[in-house]
Amino acid sequence: MIKKIYLIGNPNVGKSVVFSRLTGVHVISSNYPGTTVELIKGYLSLRDEKVEVVDLPGTYSLEPTSSAEEVAVSLLKEYPKNEIVVVNILDSTNLERNLLLTLQLIEEGFPTIACLNMCDDAVHRGVHIDIKKLEEILHIPVISTCAVTGVGIKLLIDRIKETVPVLREKLSHEERWKEIGHIIEQVQHLEHRHHRLREVLEDASVRPLTGLLMASGAIYVSFKIVRFIGEFIINKITDPFFYSTYQNLLEKLTIHWQEKSFLFHLLIGDLVNGKIDFKQSLGVLTTAPYIEFGMVLPYVISFYFVLSLLEDIGYLPRLAILLDNLLHRLGLHGYAIIPVLLGFGCNVPGILSTRVLESKRERFIASTIISIGVPCVPLQAMIIGLLGTFGGFYVGGVYLVLFSIILVLGVILNRVLPGYSPEFLLEIPPYRFPPVAILGKKLYFRIKSFLVEAVPIVLIGVLVINILLYFKLFDIITSISAPVIHGLFGLPKEAIVSLVIGFLRKDVAVGMLAPLGLSAKQLFIAATLLAISFPCIATFIILWKELGLKDLIKSALIMLGISLIVGTALNFVVLR
């Protein structure tokens, strides 16, 4: 009786892709070690029975050396060995290193099936493996698969039932590597190949000079593409729709409504010069959908398109190497660039992925930096949409301020917090070019989860805000906070409403600033404050879960302090 199937393997061998193929559950997969930081479960039908499949975080060995590896290993021991099957996934292009774990699994007596993944890539690289021979040597079923295209998955499912524990002598580490050497000699045949363009690029991107050139190029091109696609969607698709079709429709529907009635206030909002203004009316049917679909969604699409591409090609670990120096000064190591980049999409997955960092200290620094200095796509899109009308200078200014805050805060935290920043030890994946279908699917799931999470909150949020505004319930907070908002930050006192809403969603919060008629300087300060002050509620909950209450409070106090200092400084010193 098989009760559970575990997928285990070295980092970045494609466990999550195999998992998706087996269970039909979509999981985000990328070309760098540590994409899966949570345990993910799904079901596979085996002989009309549903068996739970668990995708374990990547591990090099059954003797764990990091917390993610510990999780993987301890889970394997949860059930008796005769009730589970271990699907050991290996990278065919790198059989030697992967076999260590396979031997350990067999020695420990786990019923194991080996799945040599990425067989297509192996062929491209001139690596030929004699599967039959490997089966004979290991005495376990060995299957060659290519999970991205689905080759071999059916065979894998068929043979899962065949797995039985086999007896194998326990070896020491040194003996095991020797044994692996023998196995490799018998089953692997390497075709000698000249360096291809791909290998030349792989090498060039980790050398200091060419690497930096490539990194600047990659970052520049990424920005350009994100802006180009975002603006293209706005100018060619969403704006024409909103300003002609949708506006006409709304005006026809509401022609007989009383402008000052409660319902009109809720759904349409305030008219500007007798017309609906999508940026300023603040109605549930006007500004709310325009913010989400007309301003934010286009950039969500373009940002995740570029990020997914960079992830799947495998460029990010190389960027991590080049930035290791800089990030060391902030108490982190190079790999922290991955949570930070994910944070630019949405802070929540960014903070979740700080689990790839080893120590609690690093996770605290990285999470705090992300929630203060890294604006999410919705916030950025709104800043570009509103502040951009005053000129790119101001938008650039916001990024400059945020970047300086990250640097200063990181250096200070690194000095103040006890402990040291650990060294970095990372496997660099080869470049891979994902099939368009895989990329499209990943993009689709990311956009879908954005829509599912954001749209209801935005609609309900705008509704609640409008009710509160209608009954003037914000007036109390407004007058209490006026000395700080007006006195220190130089903003009209009504801007507090926006800062409070920022706790709910950042994009709506920036939208709330539009009707206030702020000057460029005021909008600049307010937008910067929205980025650095409290993160939105979703991020807050994740911070709480990941850091614990004590560190959350520490982090929140840092946010408040920085908001006060930076807001005042910008108002009085920098922009007079």
Added chain:
Amino acid sequence: MKANHKGKVIEILGGTNLQERLMNMGVYVGKEVTKLSHIGLRGPIVIKSGRSNFALGHGVAAKVILERE
């Protein structure tokens, strides 16, 4: 050691945890590795061991003693 040179690991200093981690990744005493590059100013070092590339932080790299071939 300079870039593109091969060497044999003769000793790994430092704690057992580091030795284990490197051992699990296939870098152990007696193993032949190639240094690919070094990012300046105490930056990481990239080595090739078997068919995989690894980036080692400067501090880690300083503990892996190689004998040049």
